[in-house]
Amino acid sequence: MSTHPTRRTFLKIGAGGMAVSVLGFDLQAACAQARTLKIARTTETRSTCPYCSVSCGVIIHTIGDKAKNVTPQVVHVEGDPDHPINRGTLCPKGSSLYHDILNDRRLLKPQVRRPGSDHWEDISWEKAYSEIARHVKKTRDETFVEKDKDGRTVNRCEGIAFTGGCTDTNEFNYLAVKAMRSLGVCYLENQARL
Numbered sequence: 259m260s261t262h263p264t265r266r267t268f269l270k271i272g273a274g275g276m277a278v279s280v281l282g283f284d285l286q287a288a289c290a291q292a293r294t295l296k297i298a299r300t301t302e303t304r305s306t307c308p309y310c311s312v313s314c315g316v317i318i319h320t321i322g323d324k325a326k327n328v329t330p331q332v333v334h335v336e337g338d339p340d341h342p343i344n345r346g347t348l349c350p351k352g353s354s355l356y357h358d359i360l361n362d363r364r365l366l367k368p369q370v371r372r373p374g375s376d377h378w379e380d381i382s383w384e385k386a387y388s389e390i391a392r393h394v395k396k397t398r399d400e401t402f403v404e405k406d407k408d409g410r411t412v413n414r415c416e417g418i419a420f421t422g423g424c425t426d427t428n429e430f431n432y433l434a435v436k437a438m439r440s441l442g443v444c445y446l447e448n449q450a451r452l
C-alpha cells in the first residue's frame with residue numbers, strides 16, 4: 259500500500275482530523291497548538307450576540323488592548339461555553355460576528371436621502387441631530403392629540419412611529435421608550451435584549 263497521501267487524506271490532515279498522519283508523525287499536538295496560539299495573547303470580553311432575541315453569549319478576543327499607542331483589534335469571536343443559553347454554540351449569523359465587526363462596508367456615520375433624491379449622502383452627527391429634532395418637533399406640533407373625540411384627555415402624538423432594531427441594547431431601548439413616551443408617541447416597537 260502506498261504511503262503517499264491522497265488528496266482526500268491530505269485535506270483531512272489539514273483539518274486536523276487524523277491522530278496519526280500518513281506523513282508518519284502525530285499532528286494532533288501541532289493542530290491543538292496552532293488553535294491555542296491564535297488566541298494565546300488576547301483579551302477576552304464577554305458579550306451578547308446582537309442579532310436576535312435568543313441572546314447567545316459570545317467571547318470577543320482582542321489583541322493590543324494593553325499596549326500604549328496601539329488600537330485594539332478584534333481577532334476572533336466565538337460562542338461562550340459558560341453561557342447558559344447557548345453553551346458555546348452559535349448559529350451562522352452569530353458565527354459571522356467577526357466579519358460584521360471588521361466589515362469595511364459597515365456604516366460608521368449617519369446618512370440621509372433627501373426627498374426626491376436617488377442616493378444617500380453622508381452628513382455630520384451634529385447636522386443629523388438638528389435635522390431629526392426639527393422634523394420631530396414639527397411633526398409632533400402638527401399631529402399631537404390632546405383630547406379624543408369624546409373629550410377624554412389622551413395627550414398622544416399620532417404622527418410619529420418608532421422602531422428599534424435587533425442590535426439595540428436593553429439600555430438603548432429603555433431610553434428610546436422613555437424619550438418616545440415623553441413625546442406622546444404610542445406607535446412604538448423594539449426588540450429588547452434579554
Ligand code: SF4
Nearest residue numbers: 307309313314349352
Ligand atoms: S447566535 Fe444566532 S441564535 Fe444566537 S443570538 Fe445570535 S442570531 Fe440569535
